Amino acid sequence: MKPIEWNDALTLGVDPLDETHRDFIAHIATLAAAQDDQVLHALDALNAHTSAHFEQESRWMRDCEFPPLGCHEGEHQKVLELCVELRARIADGTQPPAMAARLAEALMEWFEQHAASMDAVLAQWMQSRGYVPALDADLLLVQPQ
Ligand SMILES: [Fe+2]
Ligand SMILES: [Fe+2]
Numbered sequence: 001m002k003p004i005e006w007n008d009a010l011t012l013g014v015d016p017l018d019e020t021h022r023d024f025i026a027h028i029a030t031l032a033a034a035q036d037d038q039v040l041h042a043l044d045a046l047n048a049h050t051s052a053h054f055e056q057e058s059r060w061m062r063d064c065e066f067p068p069l070g071c072h073e074g075e076h077q078k079v080l081e082l083c084v085e086l087r088a089r090i091a092d093g094t095q096p097p098a099m100a101a102r103l104a105e106a107l108m109e110w111f112e113q114h115a116a117s118m119d120a121v122l123a124q125w126m127q128s129r130g131y132v133p134a135l136d137a138d139l140l141l142v143q144p145q
Helices: 015-033 036-063 069-091 099-128 137-141
Strands: none
Touching (some): 015 036, 015 099, 036 099, 036 137, 069 099
């Protein structure tokens, strides 16, 4: 398994995007390392970050008229739904807390692909349009613990 940590291949060259992605990975790493009694807390933080992270990208995509917006949002939605569903299933006991570490691994694997494809294309598009994205205040409130 690959380590759940930042690596230079993930840098896309748009600071607010890279900063958000560093936080995303920090949340995933926290989830991967969480003890059973910390898993729901870590999932809540990850899901709050992920929701704000994806909403931020949606805002940027609308602002700079990014053509494949629907495709990018569709992928985000599937991933967020998976995280929210696992949170509910661990909370109601239909899945064990250990599933959270599996989710963390899958998210890291997904994110490497996503950053290299959809987010990379978005970064290039924003740069080519001279669009300077701003970080959402919501994201700064959701820091990994
Ligand atoms: Fe992203
Ligand atoms: Fe994205």
